[in-house]
Amino acid sequence: MCFYDQHQMSCGDYKWSHFRQHCSKEYRTGETCGMKLVMNTIQKDNKCKTCTKIDVKHGRLRKEEDRIERWYKEEQRGHQRGASIDASKETISKLWEEINDLQWERSQAQMQTR
Structure with a gap:
């Protein structure tokens, strides 16, 4: 000790x-x-590395969602953005997987320290 x-x-x-x-x-x-x-x-005022990574991925997620919303509005005016929207949806699903993995790692680390 x-x-x-x-x-x-x-x-x-x-x-x-x-x-x-x-x-x-x-x-x-x-x-x-x-x-x-x-x-x-x-x-310390800052967050741990894992929480910082989660925050960054949430920021990227919001950015992709904003893009999709903008592209849907452009489609209503006659611009074709179907492939871009599909690519962004794929990126969003990957980001959610990465966020879930990081949250799982964080919970496992907290369980080991208790």
């Missing part, structure tokens, strides 16, 4: 930081016992 600093992200995730102090259970010089206890918690 050695002591480390912990970085707490705004999304609720955390990561371990610098080693601070040995515990009384460790008898080997220069080694840690393997258990981690929090010495200091440092609050």
Whole structure:
């Protein structure tokens, strides 16, 4: 049960930081016992990497949805955009798969730390 600093992200995730102090259970010089206890918690304003990736994919998703909406309006005025709309719909379905995969990874990581 050695002591480390912990970085707490705004999304609720955390990561371990610098080693601070040995515990009384460790008898080997220069080694840690393997258990981690929090010495200091440092609050961070940014999100973890996984949450940032999810936010970026949501932004791309909104962009594709806006494109489709614009193209539907152009079709009503006589412009043909069927292939572009189909390609954007395919991109949207791939983005949703990637978002679901990232959310699953995040939930698995949270379950391992509890």
